Amino acid sequence: MLTPSTSLAGRLCLFLVLSMIAPVSAGEIEDFERSWTAKALAHQRTLDLYAPLAHATFITTHNSYNAADYSNLGSYWDPNHVYSISKQLRMGVRCMEFDVHEFFSTDGWPWEWGTELLLCHGTSDHVGCSTFDRQFTEGLAEVRDFLNRPENANEVILIYLEEHIDDAFGEAVDKLRAYFGDKIFKPVGGCQGIPMDISKADILAAGKQIMFMTDGCRNSTFNEWVFTGVGDANGFPSSNPNRFQNYPNCDPFGRDQYNREMVRFFEDRTTLTDIFGNPGAPLTPERMREMMRCGVNLPGMDELRPFDGRLQNAVWSWNNNEPNDYGSGEDCGEHIANGRFNDIPCDRMVSFACKDPDTGEWYITSGTGTWSEGNDFCNMETGGRYVFAVPVSGYENEKLKEAKIIDGSDRVWLNYSDGAVEGEWIPNALGNRNYRGKWTTSGGRDVHSENNVSVSFTLTGTEHLQFDLTASVDTYLFLVDEYGAIIADDDDGGSGYNSRLAMTLQAGRYRLVAATYHSGQAGAFTLTTNKGSFGLAP
CATH class of the missing domain: 2.60.120.380 (Jelly Rolls)
Structure with a gap:
């Protein structure tokens, strides 16, 4: 994107302001990691762990690399974000965008200067890139370090590479391999979109944790490691929040597209876009809530902060401050009157939420029983057509809410339990054999x-x-x-x-x-x- 000229004094003022703001972030990030919102989002990442990727949610940031944490006199002075890549990951982001440009870099000693792969907020002709922009490998290193932490062994990350590479495709692949090696889930046959019928669990079972994708197939070497898009699409089906229609409409994408591809909405809050472009509508907390109800996979945010209302509204599952294991022994999940999840003892007598695996329709049993009887009741009352289940997305949760309204039910059992290990909530923990x-x-x-x-x-x-x-x-x-x-x-x-x-x-x-x-x-x-x-x- 074209960068307007800015006086040195103006850049210096902005740099000094950002320098004063950035150090405050460390404690805020740690506080957020201990918050109910962070824990609820982590539970949701497990809820859709076994769902097809077309039904999974990846909290997303737009231009993730362009952050005030990296601002200096020469670059990133019109940032999309305050916080670094590492801090965004700690806030629950699991899909990022890196704009990779082949451009002259002054990193290192003068005799080491030359053309490098940089993380640059510029046009396809590299207008707006700076010799002071960070190396592509610096962004990769932050993601690698996050994945290497033991507590993140079951995390899957998707990185969208908006590539503006002239010739250095082989070099880009070498860097991906050097930083991630066997952790990369890559295309089987070269130019291929990410399969939408596999799950994050399938990726982890193969010993992988990260996927890269771009827009189409421009270089065979590059696309042996980087997917061309999602499913049959080049890149993501993408739109701006101003075109988004609230649930149940969910336009501009139809339900068929939601079911077979990963859908992305993103905002751009940079000053440059505000002045010279068409930034469209921001992705507000209210829009985030509606996007979750529609099943948007990739809600792409700018200016993400700890305790951001958009992160709070990305939680569609657990009721506020649940699960709490009140009085101990609350090891089974129920769906309560407000459409949220709650944990209760497994020996209560409640109806069951059953789902048709083929159509996604929900059925509420007329009979009641204890949680462990869920498979039997769903099978008996539907002739085996429906199975005891739990919603894995905000959209599925809306459909269950509607089924409860039709049935006149306030509370139903969910196939969701932490009976094996306290605090480790497992979706469909009963009967998937x-x-x-x-x-x-x-x-x-x-x-x-x-x-x-x-x-x-x-x-x-x-x-x-x-x-x-x-x-x-x-x-x-x-x-x-x-x-x-x-x-x-x-x-x-x-x-x-x-x-x-x-x-x-x-x-x-x-x-x-x-x-x-x-x-x-x-x-x-x-x-x-x-x-x-x-x-x-x-």
């Missing part, structure tokens, strides 16, 4: 191989159970605890060359590693159990 996956090139009998598939498993009580791994190749199955220690393994305990484990396990979190006897195998497999849950959305 089939996992279908595939090996591209299996890692053989190596429990730690990234080429084998690792699947989470949860038990809410002590049970005698059986695991079966079936495939057209010779299988090998591992059961490990949450720390990675092997509890049991099996080669041919099942029929033929299939694997089976049978044992009694206590409540807790585990992982099954679906492997093969010989490495380098390809094909589909099915993992089943008779108790507990693999956590997959119905």
Whole structure:
């Protein structure tokens, strides 16, 4: 974007002001991380962990790199943000935009100056770029450091690269590989959009944590590592908040597009756009609430701050200050009269929320029971058409609210529990006992191989159970605890060359590693159990 000329005095004044503001942020970020809003957003990231990406929500920032935390006399003096990339991630952002330009840099000693990949707020011809702009690798390093923290092992990040690269595509790929290596979830066959039917859980099961995408396929080397868009689209289906229509309209995108692609709305609050462009409407807290109701995947914000009303309104699930485990033993989730979630003891008598996996329609049972009877009631009253479920998006929550109104119900059970580990709320924790996956090139009998598939498993009580791994190749199955220690393994305990484990396990979190006897195998497999849950959305 074109940068207007600004006097040195003006830049200096702005720099001094920003220098005084920036240091205040550290304590605010820490306070936010301890807040109910931050915790509720974290629960929502688990709620949609197993949902198709087309139904997942990624809190998003626009021009994430252009922040006052980086402002100096030569660059970032008209920022989209106050806070750095690292701080945005700590505020719950999981989709970012990096504008990457190939431009002259004065970083380092004079003899080291030359053309580099920079994070620049400029035009496609690099007008507006500065020799003082930060290196592309500096932004990558902040994201890498965030993902490397143990507490972020189950986070998935999407980075949109608005690339203005002239020739250095190979260099860009080298930098991605150097900073993220095997953590990158990349296209299988080159120029390809991000598959919309996979989930964040699938990405994590493959040992990956980050995806990169751009607009289309301009370079085959680059697009071996960077997706061309989402689904069949080049880039994101995008619009400005001023075109957004509140629920239930949700225009300008139709429900079919919401169901098959990741939809993005973004604002631009820079002074430059305000003066020379058409900034459109801001993304206000009220619009954020409506976007969640519509199922917008990527609400792209500028000027994100801790305790921002937009972050508060991105919470569509838990009631205020819930879950609180009041009096202890509140391990099961219910949907209450105001359309929010609440935790209560699992032995209460309540109706059940059931969902048709094919249509997304909700049904409220006429019968009531304790939480553990949810599968039985949903199956019995619908002939197996509906399953005990929990909303995984704001849109699904709206549909459940409407079903409750039609039924005249105030409270219903949700298939949502922290019975295995207090505070670890698992969606669809009851009864999802089939996992279908595939090996591209299996890692053989190596429990730690990234080429084998690792699947989470949860038990809410002590049970005698059986695991079966079936495939057209010779299988090998591992059961490990949450720390990675092997509890049991099996080669041919099942029929033929299939694997089976049978044992009694206590409540807790585990992982099954679906492997093969010989490495380098390809094909589909099915993992089943008779108790507990693999956590997959119905």
